Amino acid sequence: MPDLAKLKAFDIDGASLSLWVFKKRVPKGAAPIYTGRWAEIGDDLTTEIKRVTATSIARIEEVIEYSHLAQNHETSVLTISTAETHAGLLKDKAAAQQENKRVRNSADLENIEFYAFRFVKDETVLYAIRKADQSWKTRKRRDIVSVVLQNHELVLDRTPSFNISKAVDFFVYDEAIFIAAKQNFESVLAYKAGHQDDFVEMQAEDAFKGAFVDLEEIVKFVGDNKIQLRRISAIRQKGHYKDRVFMDNLRRLYKENGLNIVFDGSGKIVPSEETCRDIFQALLDHRLGSDFSRRKYDVPDTSSVTV
Structure with a gap:
């Protein structure tokens, strides 16, 4: 650290x-x-x-x-x-x-x-x-008239200023x-560009492609959205889709965890507009349960603890 x-x-x-x-x-x-x-x-x-x-x-x-x-x-x-x-x-x-x-x-x-x-x-x-x-942008300056107070009156200020x-x-x-x-x-x-590169590379990964029937709906869901690009990069970083035990557990327990995910007969995920959000929550491992309240929660991030 x-x-x-x-x-x-x-x-x-x-x-x-x-x-x-x-x-x-x-x-x-x-x-x-x-x-x-x-x-x-x-x-x-x-x-x-x-x-x-x-x-x-x-x-x-x-x-x-x-x-x-x-x-x-x-x-x-x-x-x-x-x-x-x-x-x-x-x-x-x-x-x-x-x-x-x-x-x-x-x-x-x-x-x-x-x-x-x-x-x-x-x-x-x-x-x-x-x-x-925006004070450094010429486009912004074209849209305003700059003034200063001088001798008790407002006058034009033609001197470029920057904040x-x-x-x-x-x-x-x-x-x-x-x-x-x-x-x-x-x-x-330029981290957004890095996230975009991550997603392009993921689409060529056999392990990622192999987890889905096809990627069309996933690609549409991510689009150019910076939040979803961050999330897809986090999915790649965690790599749960490559973990056979994790994926077997997901297929077995997704209903119990209230996840709206569809699998085909061979166990591949069938993405749709309605299911992409829950697919991402699952692959991020962000649908968690409390042993105390017996409730399920969606969390923005996780940090492992030793017990």
């Missing part, structure tokens, strides 16, 4: 700071391509960025291992190794403040995907990353990622 104490011990006040902005494109079937530029920042902004980052780290009390369906709350973060993500590509782009990567004008800032605060202390590097809001949030989506530190905002993390590091 990544070391939260080491993250909290990082000397933000004593670290040097640079601000990087990134644009991103994701070629089909390939890793994301990041284009990064660094911007000069004034003393007041430097102080505020350090305060925001320190506050965001200080609120963390708990770490939870990242999974496709895991969720954190206000005082916890999800954690995952950088080796399991595209974070290395991002870090490579921000490794040095080269002159040809300096922000020259507002066009270099417009339509960015995200920005990163890069802190360096004694050759140790911390990244605090946030997905850009920096008082929250951080995730931190990259010591080969680990600490995630406060899962959806933004997955967007920045």
Whole structure:
């Protein structure tokens, strides 16, 4: 498990700071391509960025291992190794403040995907990353008229302005990622594309194909929905459809567990629009029973315990 104490011990006040902005494109079937530029920042902004980052780290009390369906709350973060993500590509782009990567004008800032605060202390590097809001999008600016109060009257403000949030989506530190905002993390590091690739590969797996009469209804059910893409990736990660004992138990006990699933004469699942939800619950092993209340429950995620 990544070391939260080491993250909290990082000397933000004593670290040097640079601000990087990134644009991103994701070629089909390939890793994301990041284009990064660094911007000069004034003393007041430097102080505020350090305060925001320190506050965001200080609120963390708990770490939870990242999974496709895991969720954190206000005082916890999800954690995952950088080796399991595209974070290395991002870090490579921000490794040095080269002159040809300096922000020259507002066009270099417009339509960015995200920005990163890069802190360096004694050759140790911390990244605090946030997905850009609509103030960085030119399309949004076309729809509004910016004004400022000047000498007791409102006047036009033609100077481009950009918002920096008082929250951080995730931190990259010591080969680990600490995630406060899962959806933004997955967007920045192209995790949805990874889920889509997972599903394409699953459809070619003999074990997965062999569990069903056909996959047409499963493909329609998943579609481009980010939640179902996460769920199908979790199904692949758990791999219950490859477990003969699990599948035999499912065929034997699905009615007892109130699952709306249809099997053909050979024991293969027959998917339909009405049954896909329960098929997913079963393959995720998310239909659980309480020994105390004798009730059955659907759960969003599971964590094994030793008894």
